[in-house]
Amino acid sequence: MNAFVADKALSSANPSADEDREVLLNVENVSLSFGGVKAITDISFDILKGEIRAIIGPNGAGKTSMLNVINGFYHPQEGTITWQGKVRNKIKPHEAVSQGIARTFQNVALFKGMSTLDNIMAGRSTRMKANIFFQMIWYGAAMREEIEHRKRVEDIIDFLEIQAIRRTPVGKLPYGLQKRVELARALAMEPELLLLDEPMAGMNLEEKEDMSRFIVDVNQEFGTTIALIEHDMGVVMDLSDRVVVLDYGKKIADGRPEEVQANQNVIDAYLGVAH
Amino acid sequence: MIFRTAGQFKTSYEADQALFPIKQDFYLVLGVLLLAYVVFPLTASEFAFKALLVPVLIYSLAALGLNILTGYCGQLSLGTAAFMGVGAYATYKFMSIFPEMNIFVAIFLSGFFSAAVGVAFGLPSLRIKGFYLAIATLAAQFFLVWLFEKWAWLYNYNASGAIEVSTSSVFGITVTGPTALPIVQYYCVLIVVTLVTWFAINLTRGRYGRMWKATRDMDIAAELVGIKLITAKLTAFAVSSYIVGIAGGLLVFFWKGAAEPNLFDIPLSFQILFIAIIGGLGSILGNYLGAILIVALPVVLNLLPNALGIPIDSATLEHLNVMIVGALIIAFLILEPHGLARFYAIIREKLILWPFPY
Ligand SMILES: Nc1ncnc2c1ncn2[C@@H]1O[C@H](COP(=O)(O)OP(=O)(O)OP(=O)(O)O)[C@@H](O)[C@H]1O
Ligand SMILES: [Mg+2]
Numbered sequence: 001m002n003a004f005v006a007d008k009a010l011s012s013a014n015p016s017a018d019e020d021r022e023v024l025l026n027v028e029n030v031s032l033s034f035g036g037v038k039a040i041t042d043i044s045f046d047i048l049k050g051e052i053r054a055i056i057g058p059n060g061a062g063k064t065s066m067l068n069v070i071n072g073f074y075h076p077q078e079g080t081i082t083w084q085g086k087v088r089n090k091i092k093p094h095e096a097v098s099q100g101i102a103r104t105f106q107n108v109a110l111f112k113g114m115s116t117l118d119n120i121m122a123g124r125s126t127r128m129k130a131n132i133f134f135q136m137i138w139y140g141a142a143m144r145e146e147i148e149h150r151k152r153v154e155d156i157i158d159f160l161e162i163q164a165i166r167r168t169p170v171g172k173l174p175y176g177l178q179k180r181v182e183l184a185r186a187l188a189m190e191p192e193l194l195l196l197d198e199p200m201a202g203m204n205l206e207e208k209e210d211m212s213r214f215i216v217d218v219n220q221e222f223g224t225t226i227a228l229i230e231h232d233m234g235v236v237m238d239l240s241d242r243v244v245v246l247d248y249g250k251k252i253a254d255g256r257p258e259e260v261q262a263n264q265n266v267i268d269a270y271l272g273v274a275h
Numbered sequence: 276m277i278f279r280t281a282g283q284f285k286t287s288y289e290a291d292q293a294l295f296p297i298k299q300d301f302y303l304v305l306g307v308l309l310l311a312y313v314v315f316p317l318t319a320s321e322f323a324f325k326a327l328l329v330p331v332l333i334y335s336l337a338a339l340g341l342n343i344l345t346g347y348c349g350q351l352s353l354g355t356a357a358f359m360g361v362g363a364y365a366t367y368k369f370m371s372i373f374p375e376m377n378i379f380v381a382i383f384l385s386g387f388f389s390a391a392v393g394v395a396f397g398l399p400s401l402r403i404k405g406f407y408l409a410i411a412t413l414a415a416q417f418f419l420v421w422l423f424e425k426w427a428w429l430y431n432y433n434a435s436g437a438i439e440v441s442t443s444s445v446f447g448i449t450v451t452g453p454t455a456l457p458i459v460q461y462y463c464v465l466i467v468v469t470l471v472t473w474f475a476i477n478l479t480r481g482r483y484g485r486m487w488k489a490t491r492d493m494d495i496a497a498e499l500v501g502i503k504l505i506t507a508k509l510t511a512f513a514v515s516s517y518i519v520g521i522a523g524g525l526l527v528f529f530w531k532g533a534a535e536p537n538l539f540d541i542p543l544s545f546q547i548l549f550i551a552i553i554g555g556l557g558s559i560l561g562n563y564l565g566a567i568l569i570v571a572l573p574v575v576l577n578l579l580p581n582a583l584g585i586p587i588d589s590a591t592l593e594h595l596n597v598m599i600v601g602a603l604i605i606a607f608l609i610l611e612p613h614g615l616a617r618f619y620a621i622i623r624e625k626l627i628l629w630p631f632p633y
Binding site for chain 2: 092093094098114118121130135136185186
């Protein structure tokens, strides 16, 4: 199979879904390798402002690596990334956060010893400025700031319906709820672009439905752009505006969900047809 | 019915974030403060001040400092005693250069010196963790004690190589030196410890506390939510060493009265670490519980021979003390890493729910 040709053919057949929408993030010819292992090979795609963009592909396809490149955790050897119209230099993850990129993780990465509330509040660290001397006496700017941020965090807690576990150390929560707290923490960063790495992995049907509803609501109510990695094709088809498909670190398809689903390369990749 | 929270609803986030969200906690703390500020001073003997109360307070404070670094931020340090030494020597120099200086001002200023030294020795934490960091702090421990011995300016070129506390007074009351009354010194230490504890509670429940704990629980994730590890770690080193330095100043000026460099050697570092572990890493209360246990144990053991009517010589008692502490450390590390403070938390939780556990 020649992935590169397939990709070219597809992208000319499927120009960006909505021409009038602004491109929020543009990934161009990005390649990333670890020693000899090529995780990503020459991938290009864009994410439009306000869309839900799914990234799918078999295990080890390079999806997580792609998110890690986007949020500055990995630095690609080749290629450019354009964020809000400007070519981005090498950045650190915390800089990505202040630029408006937040994410959740495939394996929950919460602060286990901290309460739900503290975990979510931690997501607002970059926005808090009061100096240490005010913090020490819990007075003035420090107290005002804490209350102001607490209000925002409580809105998120209400939105995700996790009021009851506010004070619970997250290490004690069941997996499904941990995923939800992680989403809450990412939302607390008030991102422009939200990267979700398999937010529904390991959930039962009901939890998946809840999570899907939250994702759609975040997208529609807050206008947050979302990049979503997900293995459940039903969810992908329902939620996403456009889908990019990776396989062995290469892009093999890009387009509307129904187009991608019908694409022969994608079917082959998922069925494991020999290369 | 002691811990009834029913009917206590919070109507603002301000109230919910208050120091004591539950009334009973407030009464409990009030009770402890009453004991410390009124009951003990009225009843304690000179021996109790010198052998129990003052040491408990000073060790608690040092353990609190260490706990911020190790319990809250997850950076193990074996150099606590050396940082106490920096605080003590800095206070000594302040008082010898400016004899009229208020001793409290000197101690709180000295904290900045230990904080700076702490940050300097904390720099390796940006690159290394765990065991290797512990070794780096151990290097600080050896280096600083060596410096206390060799740098004669630090001890004003005394022939003995020791520092000795001279008499000083605040508002006409003698607070340091041989003539200071134990009860006065106790109050001085108590006020400093109360104040610093309040600062520490505020810091740990706010932004810095969250940054430290996030760094401890998962440093990579902390970075990915926008926390700068360099800020989190170095502020933890700074605040921790500041508090530890103050504890060192108090140790020499309000308790020992004099000090040789080896006072700040490894055994003291370990003693503070043991207090923090037995009391509970990541807890403020634990430091006090741990210090009470470690300070009171040998005193209680010394009373044993008389109480039981069996003659046990003091060397045996000393060994017994070491063995019990050692056993406790191992037991806590294996069974309850959150220490004595955890027992209190469990009891408190049970009381809140009692009598309906569901
Ligand atoms: N830090 C790393 N060091 C070495 N190799 C890595 C690293 N991260 C990813 N890889 C490799 O890059 C490839 C892509 O991994 P990645 O985690 O991006 O896949 P994925 O599409 O997210 O898979 P999954 O669906 O299993 O999560 C894999 O071969 C993986 O082993
Ligand atoms: Mg992955």
